[in-house]
Amino acid sequence: MNQRVGRSSIRLAQPVCVIAGASIVGKKEGEGPLGTLFDMVGEDDLFGCKTWEEAESNLQKDAVYMVMEKAGWKAEDVSYLFAGDLLGQCIATSFGISAYNIPLFGVYGACSTCGEALTLGAVMTAGGYAEHVVCVTSSHFASAEKEFRFPLDYGSQRPLSASWTVTGSGAFALGLNQKCRAHITGMTPGRIVDYGLKDSMNMGACMAPAAADTVARHMEDFHVTPEEYDRIITGDLGSVGQTVLIDLLREKGIDIADRHMDCGIEIFDAEAQDTHAGGSGCGCSAVTLAAYILPKLESGEWKKVLFLPTGALLSKTSFNEGKSVPGIAHAVVLESPAVK
């Protein structure tokens, strides 16, 4: 019965199956290095809608639709949705998925939300409280710029440490004892880590301490070393945050340099696409997991990865009031079904 590991990690007695993943992205993401892997690429970033927020809602709707289709489920087969986004009061979620009439748990962990949703969805499934669960998160470049920074029309200059919010949504179908693309076998939920940094244009550095904290606690709780994992994958630290993460963990005697991967670095060609530090957002780690990571686990090329989306817990209000940018990172252990 006791599935607790260490101080605050969970090892699932029975692994939860990621039965399917689905991804939809914007035009720019479609032109990036992972472009051909996504299920759907939009022709423009409005996706036929009138506002950026409505477009983001549509992304979630489409991602959930695709993942249910892949899993062979109808909406009424799904017990619960775990969903979130970056907008104030999570409106991309509220207006995106209401048509499905599925009971909803709204979750918020900034860009770490995909990890939080998978963790809670897996707990709900593993405990026998739900048969089928869908987890979905999204972000949208234009709605995020409006929410956190400046209207696009201002044409603001962006420093090199800034990241580019990914336009996209990734959804995942979870269940037990089914044909699956990956197993969720454990989790180390994140806690808020605040080094007092205040630069919202350098979110990688703001989030890296939280990622380091989660990785270190994970290694301690599970009594493992980085060699246990083919990849340790953060959500959207970008190039600046990556350096900080590797340095912070080295100070704790943990070296992940040879196996660290960051979804934000993978999704764009920083040079050619002028995205500076890399991609970011609730959608960044979600679409990379669906399109790039799951296939590698399914094939057995990777046997085990630690997937930890990273979030920066700021708002424009907290920023304007001179507050720091605390970070959080929720880690999920994903294993290949090929080696089970």
Add this chain to the structure above:
Amino acid sequence: MNQRVGRSSIRLAQPVCVIAGASIVGKKEGEGPLGTLFDMVGEDDLFGCKTWEEAESNLQKDAVYMVMEKAGWKAEDVSYLFAGDLLGQCIATSFGISAYNIPLFGVYGACSTCGEALTLGAVMTAGGYAEHVVCVTSSHFASAEKEFRFPLDYGSQRPLSASWTVTGSGAFALGLNQKCRAHITGMTPGRIVDYGLKDSMNMGACMAPAAADTVARHMEDFHVTPEEYDRIITGDLGSVGQTVLIDLLREKGIDIADRHMDCGIEIFDAEAQDTHAGGSGCGCSAVTLAAYILPKLESGEWKKVLFLPTGALLSKTSFNEGKSVPGIAHAVVLESPAVK
């Protein structure tokens, strides 16, 4: 193992204990009908802070502190926090509870968040994934007016259907097999219900359809009638929403008129305190549960209640873009330990 009931409800094989509840409120709430029941009442609504947001963060911090003290826990004894508020990107939470260093699941369900947090906290505890869980939610009149409506300095007139956001935070300590004030024995998580209403000054009417949906699904899933419950308690429908809820349920053949209670109606003296339709906010249902409902369950005066906080899923952006105000309501079954 199967703890699912009906289409989307949960019956806990082993009840989860609400070991303690704690409440802190503002001056106005302290002057209301429940005033003497709260653990702490502020002298003014800034609680010694510089901004409303900081004050709200402080409320969460204090509520968590008090509930841990009542439960006899230190921060390191708590496996997980489930926390949320109404502000964009849930900043009351992010800046309120980071000092405790407890792994955090941020949840968002507007004013229904207390029900969502208790549901997820109970699942996490009942499944053996956590030993001790704390759930906390908050709202603040001034930070909410700023977030959703107009700066207080404008002195805007409010229609009679408007509610008054409660300044307060309620926290709950959950565990298994312990001396407890109430048992959580079941849940019916909410789904988004949107009747297309757009009046953000009449949120009771916007949320009532969601409450009706959850109550009706609950009765169906558990094969019970309202007589099963001493009280069916909504979060913050207020006087307008109460009428709509009772009418909508009557159309479904369910009569709750003689046992419906609304935390928003209880917390203020609408006439004397000029609060119009009643209290609202993430804190409203939470402090009423902690200060008023738990004692009645503990003493056995009430044997079983259905507690369903209600949320209006709007943001100022969605409102300005002409969107409707969808609702959601998460129901939790609370039983008296005296009759177990």
